[in-house]
Amino acid sequence: MAESDPKAVVTAMFAAWDDADLDAVMANYGDDIVVRGPGGMWAEGAVAARELFGNLLGAYDGGHSEVLQQFVDGDHVITEYRDVNEHTGPLTLVSGERVDPTGRTVDHEMVFIHHVVNGKIVEETVYFDRHAFLQQIGQA
Numbered sequence: 001m002a003e004s005d006p007k008a009v010v011t012a013m014f015a016a017w018d019d020a021d022l023d024a025v026m027a028n029y030g031d032d033i034v035v036r037g038p039g040g041m042w043a044e045g046a047v048a049a050r051e052l053f054g055n056l057l058g059a060y061d062g063g064h065s066e067v068l069q070q071f072v073d074g075d076h077v078i079t080e081y082r083d084v085n086e087h088t089g090p091l092t093l094v095s096g097e098r099v100d101p102t103g104r105t106v107d108h109e110m111v112f113i114h115h116v117v118n119g120k121i122v123e124e125t126v127y128f129d130r131h132a133f134l135q136q137i138g139q140a
Contacts, residue, residue, distance in 0.1 A: 006116035007070065010077040013121060014112075020062045022054055030120035038130040039094045056090050060085035060106065068109070078087055079112045087137050106136045 009028050016024035026046060035043040035052060043052040063085035071078045084107045091099045110129055115123035134140035 004116075006075050006114070006117040007072045009116045009119055009121060010070075010079060010112075010114050011067075014065070014067065014081070017057070018065055020057050022057055025053055025057075026050055028094065028121055029124075030122045033120075033122060033124065035124045035126075037126040038128060041126070042096050045062070059087060059089045059091035059101075061088045063105075070134070075116050077112075077114045077116065079114070080109065081112060082109045083107075086123070091137070093139070097139075099139060102137050104137055106133065106134055108136070119131050 013025055013028035016028065026049070029046060029049055031046045033043070033046055033049045035041070041052075043049045043071075043135050063083075065081065065083040065085075068080040068082055070080070084105065087099075087102045087104050087106055089101055093099060110126050110128040112127075113123075113125045114121050131140055
């Protein structure tokens with residue numbers, strides 16, 4: 001039986017992300033997942049989410065990440081997360097622009113809000129300083 005505790009589901013997803021295991025990441029998401037974030041980041045459905053996440057996982061070396069704080073309210077999990085990686089692969093921005101690997105270190109904090117239903121993440125909203133991110137990869 002799949003884990004249904006919202007915090008455990010989100011924790012498993014972050015662990016899979018740290019392992020750069022796209023299949024394991026996606027195992028925590030529902031088929032109708034909606035992902036949204038800064039600058040028009042949007043993915044609807046598991047196929048679109050897999051493409052978005054694959055793009056991100058392929059662009060970085062899998063450096064270091066950590067959960068700074070986490071709060072659970074029913075079926076919602078709010079996580080403050082810090083990620084430090086080297087930009088080692090091509091990255092396609094939300095605008096469609098492709099950024100070749102820069103070798104630069106990207107160090108940023110994000111806040112995720114996950115809605116978990118029946119053991120699957122059905123909504124993910126992420127907030128981060130997009131301008132600071134773009135500066136770190138030399139795009140702003």
